[in-house]
Amino acid sequence: MAEQSLRVNLGQRSYDIAVTADALRDVGVFAHARSQGKNAVIITDENARVHGQAVHTSLAAAGFRVAIVIRVAGESQKSLESAGQLYDVLIDLPADRRTLVVAVGGGVIGDLAGFVAATYARGLPLLMVPTTLLAMVDSSVGGKVGVNHPRAKNMIGAFHQPIGVFIDVATLDTLPEREFHSGLAEVVKYGVILDAGFFEYLEKNVDAILKREPTAIQHIVLRSCALKAKIVEQDEREETDIRAKLNYGHTFAHAFEIAGGYGAWLHGEAVSAGMVCASRLAERRGLIEREVSERQIRLLKAFSLPTSPLRWPHDEMLATMRKDKKAVGGQMRFVLPTRLGDVALFDNVPEADVRAVLQH
Ligand SMILES: NC(=O)c1ccc[n+]([C@@H]2O[C@H](COP(=O)([O-])OP(=O)(O)OC[C@H]3O[C@@H](n4cnc5c(N)ncnc54)[C@H](O)[C@@H]3O)[C@@H](O)[C@H]2O)c1
Ligand SMILES: [Zn+2]
Structure with a gap:
């Protein structure tokens, strides 16, 4: 190409x-x-x-x-x-x-x-x-x-x-395999937050992507950049909630990175498990069907990515999430899917729900 x-x-x-x-x-x-x-x-x-x-x-x-x-x-x-x-x-x-x-x-x-x-x-x-x-x-x-x-x-x-x-x-x-897979987590993220058609493309092209076929990689890089560019164009300096959409999975991910001492997981690995937790949270809030989470899990697993946190102490992870820069006045805010291809920001998520999705 x-x-x-x-x-x-x-x-x-x-x-x-x-x-x-x-x-x-x-x-x-x-x-x-x-x-x-x-x-x-x-x-x-x-x-x-x-x-x-x-x-x-x-x-x-x-x-x-x-x-x-x-x-x-x-x-x-x-x-x-x-x-x-x-x-x-x-x-x-x-x-x-x-x-x-x-x-x-x-x-x-x-x-x-x-x-x-x-x-x-x-x-x-x-x-x-x-x-x-x-x-x-x-x-x-x-x-x-x-x-x-x-x-x-x-x-x-x-x-x-x-x-x-x-x-x-x-x-x-x-690029080492593990770094490549880690990057794929952010690619999957763009599909979930902005583009269901792109998510389907990823599902259908797992083999070509894993083989790093140039045409497939060029397509996923271009589409990801286009999706990120559209967000940046609307909110260049992260002054509204628009750019915050890109943080899907990241509130959990930061807690996992800190719990693992930044050594256990690469960033994308933490984002992968974080997206699954956020998606489960959306299910508990009645925002999406179970199948939306299941499709993400299947795709992330196909890319050899983790889909649940390791056995880190829940209290520690919750404390980190409360300190997250998106938290306002100690209230946790989460970017949650409302369907495949769309997300919204939610305040006042009960701590019990957050604890529940940290469970395997
Ligand atoms: N500015 C932003 O908007 C933004 C967004 C996301 C992440 N980040 C930052 O990006 C950093 C993570 O980036 P990363 O995952 O690329 O990490 P990295 O730059 O550490 O690269 C990962 C590893 O791959 C090696 N490497 C790079 N290119 C290679 C190649 N072609 N072949 C073989 N090895 C290669 C690097 O030396 C390194 O060992 C973090 O510091 C994070 O905070 C910034
Ligand atoms: Zn990230």
């Missing part, structure tokens, strides 16, 4: 998302058409470095003077300390206001490089080249960038839209 693209419409901050298969060599032309600068700084990590180097070659061929920074992999990179080290690199170059920051990697690199781009010299242009499924369908679209505070994940950040997102699904060939 040839390159496909879609536009995120945000007035002056609008940008294109190109979804290609095996076309990283074209990223230089894509960048050149959107940048006034001559210098580019690629930020990548050791696991994505082959892709970083391919981007380097392509940007140089398009006329950029290119520097590349290869960080160690992992969430610990999302810190003010590593942002500080990247500011040092930019000062040394030196970077100017037109220097293009190019993030080549997963959500960690995107969030970190994006944060540096948002803050250095009050904002440098940013190009996202996501290389994990999660980054392709979620973190590289929408402009949220940031680093962690030692006591609060993603607490220090900004909204900084990229000038473009260039996706090559062939970069997923090197």
Whole structure:
């Protein structure tokens, strides 16, 4: 399949998302058409470095003077300390206001490089080249960038839209199976919250998706980006309840991630079990039929994802959920499905119901 693209419409901050298969060599032309600068700084990590180097070659061929920074992999990179080290690199170059920051990697690199781009010299242009499924369908679209505070994940950040997102699904060939499956949880989420037809497509194409057939992967990445873009266009800075829809399954997921000490599960795995809990909660509230949950469970299982929490203490998980940023005045708020393809935000969910769905 040839390159496909879609536009995120945000007035002056609008940008294109190109979804290609095996076309990283074209990223230089894509960048050149959107940048006034001559210098580019690629930020990548050791696991994505082959892709970083391919981007380097392509940007140089398009006329950029290119520097590349290869960080160690992992969430610990999302810190003010590593942002500080990247500011040092930019000062040394030196970077100017037109220097293009190019993030080549997963959500960690995107969030970190994006944060540096948002803050250095009050904002440098940013190009996202996501290389994990999660980054392709979620973190590289929408402009949220940031680093962690030692006591609060993603607490220090900004909204900084990229000038473009260039996706090559062939970069997923090197992604470990577990990371790939984890990203699929967010893909399933888009079907449940916004698009029943897309959910059906996933059900019918499990084999092609698991084999990472480029046509299927290109389709699910493009559709996921389109669905997220539509939400971001309506609520760029998360000021209404619209963008909160994207948090389906996430109130539970955060509680699972904290209960497991962030080591037990990958984010998508926690989201998978979180979506099932939220769906069960919707059943208990009489919002949906049992079959809506069962279909999610079947699909998530087909993608080798967990569908219930491990045996973590319920009190601890409830305490986390009460502190969730979506909780208002100690009342838990949940995004719950009202049918396949639609969700709404509910306040005042009784604690007894929440406890009940944590049960296996
Ligand atoms: N900004 C947002 O809107 C947003 C949304 C969702 C998640 N996030 C953030 O994204 C981060 C998670 O992103 P992630 O799941 O991509 O994690 P990640 O960036 O840590 O990538 C996962 C692993 O895959 C490796 N990797 C990346 N590309 C690879 C490739 N092509 N081949 C082989 N290995 C590769 C990485 O080095 C890492 O070890 C979290 O920090 C989360 O907070 C941000
Ligand atoms: Zn998520």
